[in-house]
Every structure is written in C-alpha cells, then in structure tokens.
Amino acid sequence: MSARPAGERIPMSVPLQRPAAPEPPAASPSSVPPARAGAFWRLTLRRLAAQPTTRVAAALLAMIVIGCLVIPWLSPYDYYTPHFDLLSRGPMLAGAHLFGTDPLGRDLLVRVMWGCRISLAVGVAASLVSVLIGVAWGAIAGYVGGWLDSTMMRAVDVLYSVPFVPFVIVLTVLFGRSLWLLFVAIGAVSWLDIARIVRGQTLSLKQREFIEAARVAGVRGVDMISRHIVPNLLGIVAVYATLTIPAVILFEALLSFLGLGVQSPMASLGSLVADGASDMQAHPHLLIVPAALLSLIIYCFNYLGDGLRDALDPRSR
C-alpha cells in the first residue's frame, strides 16, 4: 500500500519526476447523476469563468494557440531557410521580424511559433495517451477489486520508483529520436497519477446507489465501467489532464534542451531555449523570447488546472 495518506495536499503541477501521489480534491463529480451531466459541466464552466485568474490564463492560452496556428501560415518567412544578410538581429519592425532573427537569419517569431506547435502537440497528444491508459487502468482495478486490484496497483507502486527522465533519455539514445517515440514514451510514463486517482474515485463510486441500481438492472463488466463509472469520473480526470499537459510539455522541452528531442532545423521551445542559452551574451533576445513563451504556457496550464480543481471542489462552493 502507499504510505501517502489522504488529507495531504500536494501541489500537483509540473513535476519533472512525479511528486507524491496527488490527492484528489474531495470534489467528486459523482455527486451528479449522469442524466444531469450537461448541467454539471455548464455549472463548472461558469464557476471557472468567475475566477479572473483562470479567465486571463485561458485567454492567453487561446491567443498562443491561435498565434501558433496562424502566424507561420501568414508570415512570409519559414522556419528553415537561412538568410545570411540578417544574422542574429534584435527585434525590429523593418522586414516584419518582430522578434528578430536567429544566428542563421531565420525569423525568430516563426520559429518560436513552430516551437509552440510542437510543444502543444506533444503536450496534448501525450496527455491523451496517459489519460486513456490511466483511466482504463484505474477504473478496471477499482471496479473489479480483489487480487486484480492489488496486482495492478502494486505495479503502479513499482513504476513510481523508475527514474523516468533518465529512462526516456536512454530510449531516445538507443532507438533514435523521433517525435512518435516522444509521444509514446512520455504518454506511457505519465499515467500513474491519473490511474491512482481514478481508482480511488471508482472505489467510492462503487458504493453508490445508482451503481447498485444499474447492477440490479443487469449492467455488467465493460458496460458498467464505460457507461456508469467513467462518465462520473470525467471531472477529476479533466483536472489532472489539464495538469498533465504542462508536465509533458516540460518533459519534451527538457529532452529537446538536452539535444535529445526534436532535431534541427525543426524547433521546439526546449531546443530554442538551448540555442538561445548558447548565444545569450551577444543576443539575449534569442533566449528570452522562447523562455518567456514556454514559461507562460506552463503557467497558464497550471492556473487553469488549479482553477478547474477549485471549480469542482464542493468545499469552495
């Protein structure tokens, strides 16, 4: 069993290695029967929008997402063609290089926006993988119970101690550096928290009357889990998915920073920070722009996740 007791509140954002098992908020969307799920989400959304910090965070994220989709498409520059007449210029309006150019004369704005695309894509895709694995694992363990539960959760305990950053680095070294490996490797290692939380919630859901009613009505196994358990877990899953995304983005950025992630001329925010750091004395803008953007993305996701958790927490109602 885990020695991390209920009641502790671990700030759950952005660990490179995982923190202690995060405790789910006492919130449980299970207090709302499935029929009223729409109302439940509307209510949560309204409570989320009532907090100014999450409004700001959501607006900033929306701007970044739109920017990274639109700007590389609108800009006359691309991320890979060198321009030797414009090496390492600072930010300027002439020629529309708003953030300046890098040591090969490539437009930094376009490169940074491509970096955001990569980072966000890796973040969302890998989080999706981890949510799918985590929810399935936790719901099955919690619902079936017995020896299967203890075996599956013991496996999670064991995996918690594996040093994942080094292991993923070893994987990328041994099997080459591809974006797909990055998705799978990161997604496969970040589902542990979600599995634990989902299992805990499933255990308490199992005791409730509507599950009993469903069982009396003849619902069994997979149907029970997919139709009655999982829909009632989605609130808490949404919170941890929102908090997994920045952790994954950081993980990818770390790998790219170390030169083990995406390869030149493609850029991710991590590799742009690394490039900027190597040239920061002469051209600090090369470091500051991607570093600020990366931090901003992480900060916004963390605030959004915390806000979502507060919105779902009945204690704060």
Added chain:
Amino acid sequence: MLRYTLRRLIIAVPTLLLIATLAFALLHAAPGGPFDSDKRMLPAIQRAIEARYHLDEPLWRQYVRYLGELSRGDLGPSFQYRDTSVNQIIAQGLPVDATVGLAALALALLVGGTVGVSAALWHGTRWDHAPMALAAVGISVPVFVVAPLLILVFAVALHWLPPGDWVAGSPSHLVLPVVALALPYIGYVARLMRGSTLEVLASPFIRSARAKGLPSRLILWRHALRPALTPLVSYLGPAIAGLVTGSIVVESVFGLPGIGRFFITAALNRDYTLLVGITVLYGAFIILCNLLADLCYAWIDPRVRLR
C-alpha cells in the same frame, strides 16, 4: 512498525529487479553492438573482445552474471572511456552531486518552509497572495530556463558571480547552480507548507489551545508546526527524485563535472554501459529515498502503518 518496514522492503526489491532487468534488456536491444565501428576488425580480435566482455555467452548467462555483478555494486566497464569502470566515473562525479543536491534541498526546505508558514499566517492578505503567485512562477519556470537566465543576469550583466565551472571549495561557484536547482522546490515546499499549515490551524485542537488562552506564537511553534510538517516528509522522496533530474540539467548548463553531466555525455557518445549504469544508480537512489520517506512518515504518523 516492523511489519510495515518489511512490507515496504518487499515492494522495493522487485522494483529494483525490474529496473535492473529493464536496463539489461535495453543494453541488449540496442541496435548495433558496443564495438561496431567503421573499422573492420579481424574476426579473431572481435572474438577476443567478445570473450573479454562475455558477449559470447548465451543471454541468460549474461543476465545472471549482470545481476550478480550488480548485487556486488559493480556496474561494469565503460565502453567509451577505455580502462575505466562505470563505478570509477560515478565515484568521480558523486561529491559534486552530493554538495549541490544537499545544498539545494536545504535551501528549498528553509526558504520554502518559512514562506509557506508565513503565507498561511497571513492567509487572505497580500502577504499570502504575492508569495504564492511567486511560488507559482517558481514552479512554472523550468530549471533549464532559470539556469541560463541566472547566468545572464548575475554573471554576464552584473558580474557578481562566476557563470559556471567547478572549483572545489569555492562557495561562489556553488551559488548559481544551487539556486537554479532549488527554485522550483522552494515553490513546491511553500505551497505544501501553506496548505498543511492552514489545515492544521483550522483543526479543533488548535481552537482548544486558543480557547485555553495560549499566545499565538506558542500555538504555532509547539502545536501547529509538527503536524503541519508531516506532508513535507512524504514529499521529500519524490522531491529528491526530482532533484536528480534537475541536477542533470544544472550540471550541463553550469558545466559541473557531476554524474548528470557524464550521463548526458554518455547519451551523446552512445556509451551504453555508462548510460544504463547511471540509470540503475538513479533508480536505486530513488527507491531508497522513497523507502526512507515512507518509513519516516509511518514513524511520525502511526495511522499510516495500519493501512
């Protein structure tokens, strides 16, 4: 307590075995052998080298041999640095990691703890909101962003501190790496301490102490602080694990000759044995830290043992 300790140990052993097995599997699944080079080798020489490293034996014998050596703490020879064992390389880097890691941990606990408790005491005022917003920044800004920025400000622009490198016994070379490594943990610890202090301060036994007329300072130091510290203890295991990852980054940014730097060099050199050896070491270290944290927790809070 003994039963609990045994139970934790029983989990720790298969974990270690899993890591060792994964490491062995990775070493052998790697495309290309360690001695594949551009130069063609005479078959006799190749056979001699394979015999030297026992690569000619069946896989299961190699696995048993590997586990045997591992259990004696022998991580084998490095494939890139000839005539050097992985153990020697680790021994060379360890003092650097220990110094930087312990200093960062101490800094995180001291600063983070103080900030967290004071934020809880000033709950709801600007002395709560401002430090917590800063803590969120500390958590959000990754080590590999903080580290170059610190160099840019304090070494390049202000010339207050050296930008990197390792000079044994020189504290000024330690400041920037330690601060860079500690910053996110200062944030975590502050948030954790704030939450747990608030929770403890709201509990009935504190209310009784207040009703009894004890002065606030006495309540804080004698009654509230100890239970508030318990979540911190269970956070220490994962925190130390995070410091390990952080040290990889900090060492490569500041050019410290620690284990993390060797790890990255090994990754770029494709030095498989060194790479996997360090990973196994990290794994063992993290298991040990988690074990110690769990045991401390159970020792402080007896309810945990019974679950």
